[in-house]
Amino acid sequence: MREARGSGRAGLARPRPERGTPPAGVPVPRARRAQLHPGAWWLWALALGTAATRTTNPLLLALLITVSGYVVAVRRPHTPWARSYGAFVKLAAAVLLLRLAFAVFLGSPIPGTHTLFTLPEVPLPDWAQGIRLGGRVTAEGLTFALYDALRLAALLICVGAANALASPSRLLKSLPGALYELGVAVVVALTFAPNLIADVRRLRAARRLRGRPDKGVRGLVQVGLPVLEGALERSVSLAAAMDARGYGRTAEVPPAVRRTTAALTLGGLLGVCAGTYGLLTAEGGSYGLPVLLVGLASALAGLRLGGRRTLRTRYRPDPWDARAWLVSASGAAVAALLILAGSLDPGALRPGVVPLEPPTLPLWPAAAVLLGLLPAFVTPAPEAVPDPHKEPTT
Numbered sequence: 197m198r199e200a201r202g203s204g205r206a207g208l209a210r211p212r213p214e215r216g217t218p219p220a221g222v223p224v225p226r227a228r229r230a231q232l233h234p235g236a237w238w239l240w241a242l243a244l245g246t247a248a249t250r251t252t253n254p255l256l257l258a259l260l261i262t263v264s265g266y267v268v269a270v271r272r273p274h275t276p277w278a279r280s281y282g283a284f285v286k287l288a289a290a291v292l293l294l295r296l297a298f299a300v301f302l303g304s305p306i307p308g309t310h311t312l313f314t315l316p317e318v319p320l321p322d323w324a325q326g327i328r329l330g331g332r333v334t335a336e337g338l339t340f341a342l343y344d345a346l347r348l349a350a351l352l353i354c355v356g357a358a359n360a361l362a363s364p365s366r367l368l369k370s371l372p373g374a375l376y377e378l379g380v381a382v383v384v385a386l387t388f389a390p391n392l393i394a395d396v397r398r399l400r401a402a403r404r405l406r407g408r409p410d411k412g413v414r415g416l417v418q419v420g421l422p423v424l425e426g427a428l429e430r431s432v433s434l435a436a437a438m439d440a441r442g443y444g445r446t447a448e449v450p451p452a453v454r455r456t457t458a459a460l461t462l463g464g465l466l467g468v469c470a471g472t473y474g475l476l477t478a479e480g481g482s483y484g485l486p487v488l489l490v491g492l493a494s495a496l497a498g499l500r501l502g503g504r505r506t507l508r509t510r511y512r513p514d515p516w517d518a519r520a521w522l523v524s525a526s527g528a529a530v531a532a533l534l535i536l537a538g539s540l541d542p543g544a545l546r547p548g549v550v551p552l553e554p555p556t557l558p559l560w561p562a563a564a565v566l567l568g569l570l571p572a573f574v575t576p577a578p579e580a581v582p583d584p585h586k587e588p589t590t
Contacts, residue, residue, distance in 0.1 A: 284356020308334025467491020
């Protein structure tokens with residue numbers, strides 16, 4: 197009895213594992229260990245997008261697009277959400293063509309002497325001064341529109357790279373405690389949407405097999421009612437499961453902490469807006485980055501304090517390891533070096549169009565952009581999709 201009692205005390209004296217970590221002796225799956233934190237991919241992509249906003253040099257922008265595209269090509273997982281990169285590329289191409297069409301038909305504020313062609317000009321009333329339809333199209337105006345549109349296209353492609361590389365559900369699960377309800381709502385929506393589509397396809401196929409119409413108003417009503425009933429049943433089951441797991445529990449927070457949280461969050465968001473505006477304008481390059489960093493720190497501190505109100509645990513949390521630091525640092529290095537290059541040699545990063553001159557590739561800013569290729573070498577390769585036609589080996 198004494199030995200048993202002693203062993204019981206020893207068992208109670210053992211330290212509890214940290215919340216969200218698997219118990220001792222339970223191995224973490226290799227696929228889970230090999231995955232990179234989704235926040236690192238977003239920080240890398242947003243840093244490349246920030247670098248794209250600091251230059252209008254088409255050669256540097258093309259190099260940024262190539263770097264992000266290469267990383268996506270070699271590290272994109274074989275999942276449905278990873279196919280969104282092609283949609284972002286098409287959107288960037290549409291933005292580029294639309295901006296050039298506006299420059300052709302609506303004119304450009306850039307004066308030019310090299311006339312390419314002249315369109316019939318539509319006369320407008322006096323109150324539409326400054327706007328013209330048709331008229332002279334110059335090479336300087338088209339070049340300026342191309343540079344400006346290519347910058348926006350590069351930003352869109354960088355955001356598309358983040359969407360293709362980072363799992364949206366894992367990213368939402370990594371949100372801080374203050375945004376816990378938002379993350380749960382989006383995860384539930386992302387989970388239920390494919391189920392609704394599968395239900396609609398299954399019911400329409402069943403009606404076709406029975407010789408009943410599956411199109412039109414009658415078919416839509418007869419298919420929609422079972423789909424709605426299934427969605428309500430899943431909602432009730434999900435609500436019961438969330439209630440059983442203690443969803444919605446809140447902790448007592450002192451009023452001073454609540455007021456501090458609100459002040460830090462609001463002030464941080466205002467600082468982020470002011471800093472972003474400063475980075476996107478040429479006049480605010482000196483104060484934009486410090487204000488942005490202070491705003492980010494304040495907002496993160498507010499979210500950290502706001503998370504005290506929410507009691508939550510994470511099942512198999514994504515670790516922020518050395519590879520995540522390297523990926524984030526590579527993108528941050530590209531953005532910082534391009535901002536520095538813009539202050540030291542603005543002519544290289546913003547080639548002039550009046551007079552019209554061919555752009556040149558600055559060497560050390562181009563070498564800085566190549567630092568964005570680091571994730572292609574330090575992150576694990578995606579798992580190969582098994583061939584369904586290949587016979588299993590024994």
